[in-house]
Amino acid sequence: MITSPKKLSYMEVANGIKVMSDPTRLLILKLVESKEYCVCQLVEMFDISQPAMSQHLGKLKKEGLLKERRRGQWRFYSIDESSSQISLIRVILSQIDDEDEQFLKLLEKEAPIDCQ
Amino acid sequence: MITSPKKLSYMEVANGIKVMSDPTRLLILKLVESKEYCVCQLVEMFDISQPAMSQHLGKLKKEGLLKERRRGQWRFYSIDESSSQISLIRVILSQIDDEDEQFLKLLEKEAPIDCQ
DNA sequence: ATTTTATATAAAATAATGTTTATATAATCA
DNA sequence: TGATTATATAAACATTATTTTATATAAAAT
Numbered sequence: 001m002i003t004s005p006k007k008l009s010y011m012e013v014a015n016g017i018k019v020m021s022d023p024t025r026l027l028i029l030k031l032v033e034s035k036e037y038c039v040c041q042l043v044e045m046f047d048i049s050q051p052a053m054s055q056h057l058g059k060l061k062k063e064g065l066l067k068e069r070r071r072g073q074w075r076f077y078s079i080d081e082s083s084s085q086i087s088l089i090r091v092i093l094s095q096i097d098d099e100d101e102q103f104l105k106l107l108e109k110e111a112p113i114d115c116q
Numbered sequence: 117m118i119t120s121p122k123k124l125s126y127m128e129v130a131n132g133i134k135v136m137s138d139p140t141r142l143l144i145l146k147l148v149e150s151k152e153y154c155v156c157q158l159v160e161m162f163d164i165s166q167p168a169m170s171q172h173l174g175k176l177k178k179e180g181l182l183k184e185r186r187r188g189q190w191r192f193y194s195i196d197e198s199s200s201q202i203s204l205i206r207v208i209l210s211q212i213d214d215e216d217e218q219f220l221k222l223l224e225k226e227a228p229i230d231c232q
Numbered sequence: 233a234t235t236t237t238a239t240a241t242a243a244a245a246t247a248a249t250g251t252t253t254a255t256a257t258a259a260t261c262a
Numbered sequence: 263t264g265a266t267t268a269t270a271t272a273a274a275c276a277t278t279a280t281t282t283t284a285t286a287t288a289a290a291a292t
Contacts, residue, residue: 096126
């Protein structure tokens with residue numbers, strides 16, 4: 001039996017889209033939707049300071065949108081599939097053009113870093 | 117022939133959800149999704165100052181989410197069906213539980229005001 | 233014409249957010 | 263063990279958003 005996703009309160013939606021509305025965080029989510037990324041990779045790709053990236057990831061994790069996997073000194077982030085807001089995340093990300101120029105530029109910057 | 121909605125750039129999505137992420141504005145949108153409301157009705161229902169309401173409506177209109185109809189001294193606002201972001205608006209509002217307690221409370225406060 | 237009513241706008245005050253700078257933690261490496 | 267690397271956290275600072283207060287506009291009523 002397939003259960004339809006539980007509807008959210010308006011405050012849950014407000015909080016969810018608020019944390020997603022920062023341009024950097026929205027792109028992070030669009031990236032980690034398809035696979036996990038290491039913090040060091042994200043810092044490289046976004047050309048942003050390490051603490052700034054850490055703050056963004058912390059907010060997304062606190063809101064329950066991302067999950068974290070630790071391996072050695074590295075931390076990998078990806079969409080938390082079990083999030084109560086997973087449906088909200090998906091429908092919003094699906095509104096973004098996959099050919100969006102800046103998103104493609106970001107993908108090009110993805111370098112094979114030795115954090116695997 | 118049915119054309120699928122144009123995909124948005126990530127910045128269009130970021131700006132759209134940012135303006136929707138304020139709790140008051142999200143509820144305004146949820147209300148005006150089904151019918152138009154006069155400013156004076158909204159001020160009553162939200163128990164907020166008139167200038168504050170006007171600022172919220174101004175932001176939603178500026179972002180292209182709402183349209184305005186003038187009749188005499190009154191202004192009525194409703195969802196702009198022709199907005200490039202109409203699909204984004206709809207999928208987000210559809211995530212909100214129609215039985216959300218605070219949304220229902222708001223509907224109860226809807227008084228027949230003589231602005232019709 | 234003057235006053236009232238509905239709404240918007242501008243400026244000031246307040247609150248929230250994001251970035252930087254500095255420091256802490258914890259794992260790995262030499 | 264001590265140094266290095268990856269990341270997080272905290273505090274200070276800068277930026278942005280929201281609310282309030284005051285004023286402007288424009289339609290309707292007197």
